[in-house]
Amino acid sequence: MLFAQNYEKSMRNKLIVIIDDEEDLLDLMEYNFSKEGFKVKAFSRAKKAIDFLGKKKPDMILCDWMMPEMNGLELFQYLKLRDQLGGIPFVMVTCRTENSAVSQAFSLGVTEYIKKPIPIRDLISKVSSLMDNPPARA
DSSP states (O other), X not given: OHHHHXXXXXXXXXXXXXXXXXXXXXXXXXXHHHHTTOEEEEESSHHHHHHHHTTOOOSEEEEOSOOSSSOHHHHHHXXXXXXXXXXXXXXXXXXXXXXXXXXXXXXXXXXXXXXXXXXXXXXXXXXXXXXXXXXXXX
C-alpha cells in the first residue's frame, strides 16, 4: 500500500501530452491517466498541440499516427527539427500495425510504438514503466 501511494505521488508531477483525433479514445485516456495521478493535456489535432508544446515541456508525448491536417509522424519530425522534443519521450499509439510503419517510426527516432487496440490499464502500465526507465538515446 505504501509503495502504491509513493508511486502515485511520483507520477503526480508528470505531465503527459496526448494527441489523438478519436475524441472518445482521447477522453478515455485523459480520464484514466488523470485518475492515476498524471497531469494530462489532451489535443485532438497536432497543430493545437504544437502551440502548447512551444510553451510547456511535458514529460512524455503520446500521439496517434493517423490524424487529419498533420499526422503523428509529421508532428514528431516537426518537433525534432525544432529541438522542441529535447529528450521528451515520444510514444506512437496507433492502429498501424504493419512492420514497415513500425520500422519507419523507430528509424526516425520515436521512443516507443504501441499498437491499438490496447487495454487502458496496459497502456498506463507501459507509460509508467517508460517514465521510470526511459530507454537510452543513441
